[in-house]
Amino acid sequence: MLTQRAKYGLRAMALLAANCPPGGTISIPDLAQGGHIPPKFLEAILLDLKRHGFLTSRRGKAGGYALARPAERIAIGDLIRALDGPLAPIPCASLTAYRPCTDCADPPSCAIRRLMREVRDAMAQILDGTSLAQFAASAGTEPAADIMAEMR
Amino acid sequence: MLTQRAKYGLRAMALLAANCPPGGTISIPDLAQGGHIPPKFLEAILLDLKRHGFLTSRRGKAGGYALARPAERIAIGDLIRALDGPLAPIPCASLTAYRPCTDCADPPSCAIRRLMREVRDAMAQILDGTSLAQFAASAGTEPAADIMAEMR
DNA sequence: GATAAACCCTATCGAGTCTGTGGGGATTAC
DNA sequence: GTAATCCCCACAGACTCGATAGGGTTTATC
Numbered sequence: 089m090l091t092q093r094a095k096y097g098l099r100a101m102a103l104l105a106a107n108c109p110p111g112g113t114i115s116i117p118d119l120a121q122g123g124h125i126p127p128k129f130l131e132a133i134l135l136d137l138k139r140h141g142f143l144t145s146r147r148g149k150a151g152g153y154a155l156a157r158p159a160e161r162i163a164i165g166d167l168i169r170a171l172d173g174p175l176a177p178i179p180c181a182s183l184t185a186y187r188p189c190t191d192c193a194d195p196p197s198c199a200i201r202r203l204m205r206e207v208r209d210a211m212a213q214i215l216d217g218t219s220l221a222q223f224a225a226s227a228g229t230e231p232a233a234d235i236m237a238e239m240r
Numbered sequence: 241m242l243t244q245r246a247k248y249g250l251r252a253m254a255l256l257a258a259n260c261p262p263g264g265t266i267s268i269p270d271l272a273q274g275g276h277i278p279p280k281f282l283e284a285i286l287l288d289l290k291r292h293g294f295l296t297s298r299r300g301k302a303g304g305y306a307l308a309r310p311a312e313r314i315a316i317g318d319l320i321r322a323l324d325g326p327l328a329p330i331p332c333a334s335l336t337a338y339r340p341c342t343d344c345a346d347p348p349s350c351a352i353r354r355l356m357r358e359v360r361d362a363m364a365q366i367l368d369g370t371s372l373a374q375f376a377a378s379a380g381t382e383p384a385a386d387i388m389a390e391m392r
Numbered sequence: 393g394a395t396a397a398a399c400c401c402t403a404t405c406g407a408g409t410c411t412g413t414g415g416g417g418a419t420t421a422c
Numbered sequence: 423g424t425a426a427t428c429c430c431c432a433c434a435g436a437c438t439c440g441a442t443a444g445g446g447t448t449t450a451t452c
Contacts, residue, residue, distance in 0.1 A: 089241055090329040090356060092440060095341075098352055115398065124343050129441055135400070148449025149397040164355065177242040189247075191276050199379035200250055203316065203370060204242065210362040218355060227351035244411065267427065281412055287429070300420025301426040 094171040097133045098223070099123040101142070101167060105159035105224040113145070113152030133171070140170040155220075164223055165215030175215065176208035183208070246323040249285045250375070251275040253294070253319060257311035257376040265297070265304030285323070292322040307372075316375050317367030327367065328360035335360070 100119045107122075108114050116134065120127040134153055137143045144156045155162070165175060169184065176182035180189045181204035192198050252271045259274075260266050268286065272279040286305055289295045296308045307314070317327060321336065328334035332341045333356035344350050 090352075091438095095330070095352055102351060117398085126441060128443080131399080132401095132441095145399065146449085147399045147447075149395095150450060151398045151448080153399090178247070197379065199254060199375050200242075200247055202378060203366070203375065206366050207363050210366060211359055214355070214358050214362060223351050223355065226354060227349065243409095269427090278412060280414080283428080284412090284430095297428065298420085299418075299428045301424090302421055303419080303427045305428090 090168070091172050093129075093133055094168055096123065096125045096130060097137060097171045098164070098167060100125065100130060100134065101137070101155075101162070101220055102224040102227060104143075104153065104155050105220050106227075108154050113154045115152040119153070137167070137170060142167065142170065159221035159224060160219050162220040163216045164218045164220060165212055167220070168215060175211050176204060178204045181205045181208050183212075242320070243324050245281075245285055246320055248275065248277045248282060249289060249323045250316070250319060252277065252282060252286065253289070253307075253314070253372055254376040254379060256295075256305060256307050257372050258379075260306050265306045267304040271305070289319070289322060294319065294322065311373035311376060312371050314372040315368045316370045316372060317364055319372070320367060327363050328356060330356045333357045333360050335364075 100123055103119055103122050104114055116127055116131055119125070119134075120130050123130075134143060134145075138145055138153070138156075142156055142162060143153050145151065145153050169175060174182040174185040176185075178189075178200070179185065179187040180192065180195055180198070180201050188195050189198075189201075192201070195201055252275055255271055255274050256266055268279055268283055271277070271286075272282050275282075286295060286297075290297055290305070290308075294308055294314060295305050297303065297305050321327060326334040326337040328337075330341075330352070331337065331339040332344065332347055332350070332353045340347050341350075341353075344353070347353055
């Protein structure tokens with residue numbers, strides 16, 4: 089389950105990718121307003137993303153946040169890992185944060201683990217294969233036909 | 241995130257698929273012992289799976305549970321939906337249980353929704369494409385080489 | 393240097409979910 | 423009639439999640 093926290097974090101990162109001038113920054117109040125995000129909550133999220141190395145910040149008046157590297161080199165999968173933890177539906181199926189189940193005698197032969205490993209790999213392929221740049225560019229563009237069809 | 245509840249439910253269903261004699265049943269105490277599952281918790285889970293139409297039951301002495309239809313015709317995806325809710329990481333990306341986000345002005349143009357729809361589709365392809373029969377058969381067989389490699 | 397704007401940090405609260413248990417009631421084989 | 427079993431409800435304890443409060447620190451500007 090993608091948390092509200094991750095949703096806010098992705099939205100703020102997309103705003104930065106789309107609107108931050110080269111060398112400049114965007115402040116929390118501006119990002120909060122642009123993304124309809126509670127400011128204090130956003131503050132905690134951005135601080136965390138900074139600690140994970142995705143953002144740089146400038147303090148003091150006229151300060152704010154900026155991407156630590158080009159949006160093309162930030163994977164959505166890594167952002168979600170930083171915001172919500174491992175992608176895998178279950179810890180024993182995670183590559184980046186493996187932890188065995190306490191009640192599973194033999195992980196290699198566990199059917200649940202194998203299936204969830206498949207699911208994890210499929211998720212990772214999509215999320216690690218999508219850059220923040222692609223993600224930000226996708227916002228607001230023409231909706232795909234199949235999505236339109238579902239909106240009845 | 242796959243809950244403990246879903247894990248227990250899948251394990252119990254696999255036990256039924258593998259060990260339930262034709263026309264017979266298996267009792268909660270037996271399933272609980274075979275799957276290392278707290279009996280009262282399992283009781284609630286099986287009752288729920290019965291209400292969803294995956295199980296039949298016989299009450300009274302020598303009673304128990306049995307699959308309501310052949311394991312080949314039960315999709316793991318449907319079991320997980322019954323146990324944990326929608327597969328999609330976010331309700332606005334669900335096909336079977338769509339609910340719009342309150343804070344999203346225009347769902348069709350939402351980048352998060354589009355990406356999570358992709359993720360949902362990939363998960364559904366795997367989980368709806370795997371039958372309980374395949375799942376049960378996979379348990380205990382030789383582990384794949386790549387999984388072995390990770391166990392150092 | 394005073395001021396205001398902004399980032400940094402910690403604590404905490406309320407609501408909800410998840411795991412697991414307890415105590416019965418109803419049904420059925422023997 | 424008895425014991426085993428499914429059915430049902432209530433609830434407790436731990437945890438997570440969203441959100442807020444209240445400061446402390448840094449810096450541009452006047």
